[in-house]
Amino acid sequence: MSCHIVDHPLVRAKLSVLRDAGTPLKEFRGALHELSLLVGYEALRDLEEEPVRVETPLSRCAGSRVRDPIFLIPILRAGLGMAEALAELLPDAPIGHIGMFRDEITLEPQAYYLRLPPGIEGANVVCVDPMLATGNSAVSAIDQLKRAGARSLRLVCIVGCPEGVGRMRSAHPDVPIYLAAIDEGLNERGYIVPGLGDAGDRYYGT
Numbered sequence: 001m002s003c004h005i006v007d008h009p010l011v012r013a014k015l016s017v018l019r020d021a022g023t024p025l026k027e028f029r030g031a032l033h034e035l036s037l038l039v040g041y042e043a044l045r046d047l048e049e050e051p052v053r054v055e056t057p058l059s060r061c062a063g064s065r066v067r068d069p070i071f072l073i074p075i076l077r078a079g080l081g082m083a084e085a086l087a088e089l090l091p092d093a094p095i096g097h098i099g100m101f102r103d104e105i106t107l108e109p110q111a112y113y114l115r116l117p118p119g120i121e122g123a124n125v126v127c128v129d130p131m132l133a134t135g136n137s138a139v140s141a142i143d144q145l146k147r148a149g150a151r152s153l154r155l156v157c158i159v160g161c162p163e164g165v166g167r168m169r170s171a172h173p174d175v176p177i178y179l180a181a182i183d184e185g186l187n188e189r190g191y192i193v194p195g196l197g198d199a200g201d202r203y204y205g206t
């Protein structure tokens with residue numbers, strides 16, 4: 001399994017805004033939106049293309065289009081903001097939803113919702129969630145997507161940690177991970193340190 005950290009000054013600058021406990025809601029949303037675009041763009045670098053002919057106003061030339069459809073699958077709730085950002089780049093991408101909450105005692109994900117667009121077998125499936133913490137939610141989401149028939153999968157997050165990356169690596173070695181940063185580790189409540197706190201609470205102001 002490959003784990004890609006997007007190495008770019010703009011990514012580091014926007015991630016610093018996201019991490020800052022004093023960042024107001026509007027700026028937090030803006031930074032998550034922009035980071036989703038920057039990390040998501042890198043995650044789509046190896047999409048299969050097919051040639052097309054294009055008529056410019058002056059002549060014909062060789063062009064290209066993405067061969068297979070792209071499906072966006074946010075893990076609720078914090079993944080929604082990332083999916084909305086990527087839908088700007090991919091306005092015809094269907095969006096499916098996976099609902100999971102974390103049992104605060106066991107830290108295990110509890111699945112409560114799954115709604116996927118038809119045709120997932122032939123799509124490039126991009127699962128999004130800002131935080132790859134224990135990895136339990138990501139592994140469960142990818143399990144559910146594979147059971148539904150998904151074959152080409154990518155996991156796009158913003159902040160990860162060695163525990164989450166390791167858990168994904170052993171459960172789904174075929175699924176590449178894209179991140180803006182890998183942090184030190186998890187605290188006793190399963191939060192990434194230094195991280196940015198609860199991504200859903202910060203994005204929704206709850």
Ligand code: URA
Pocket residue numbers: 078131133190191192193195196197198199200
């Ligand atoms: N989920 C979050 O929102 N933040 C963390 O640090 C870990 C899981």
